[in-house]
Amino acid sequence: MRILRWVLALLIAVYSVFNIIPIVSTAGYKMSWWATPTDIVRLEPLMAATPWWQLALWVVLVGLMWLAAWRLIKRRKAFPPYIGFVVLSFGMWIYMKMGPVYDTVWTKAELQADYVILAAEIVVGVLIWWLENRHAAPATTAAA
Numbered sequence: 074m075r076i077l078r079w080v081l082a083l084l085i086a087v088y089s090v091f092n093i094i095p096i097v098s099t100a101g102y103k104m105s106w107w108a109t110p111t112d113i114v115r116l117e118p119l120m121a122a123t124p125w126w127q128l129a130l131w132v133v134l135v136g137l138m139w140l141a142a143w144r145l146i147k148r149r150k151a152f153p154p155y156i157g158f159v160v161l162s163f164g165m166w167i168y169m170k171m172g173p174v175y176d177t178v179w180t181k182a183e184l185q186a187d188y189v190i191l192a193a194e195i196v197v198g199v200l201i202w203w204l205e206n207r208h209a210a211p212a213t214t215a216a217a
Contacts, residue, residue, distance in 0.1 A: 074204060081197060082145040085155070089138040096131050099123050115178055122174045130165060134158050145201070152201050159194050
């Protein structure tokens with residue numbers, strides 16, 4: 074099961090890197106550090122509409138992912154920080170979808186990918202929970 078821990082840790086770490094890219098891009102855009110690359114110019118309305126507190130929360134989410142990945146590698150409880158990441162991430166996604174800009178900058182296929190990502194996050198969470206609870210003692214019933 075050590076390999077599964079490492080695979081899950083690697084998946085979480087890689088996904089965290091994919092989350093860092095838009096954080097840095099949006100922060101750079103908001104601070105006018107660079108011009109928006111032409112291939113993502115369609116995202117300018119979304120970057121402009123993203124508040125700083127949301128970027129800060131996104132950084133916290135990446136930290137929770139790194140913590141979960143590190144705890145997986147160290148064979149410690151990784152489920153609490155991971156489930157914290159999933160719950161906060163889902164809440165942030167719901168908040169973004171409530172805004173008028175989110176659905177306008179993404180294609181229908183890209184919007185559908187959100188559900189695939191959510192499903193994958195849940196599957197990883199279930200696997201982490203299973204790894205951490207597979208040796209739990211079965212519940213005993215008291216004789217009446």
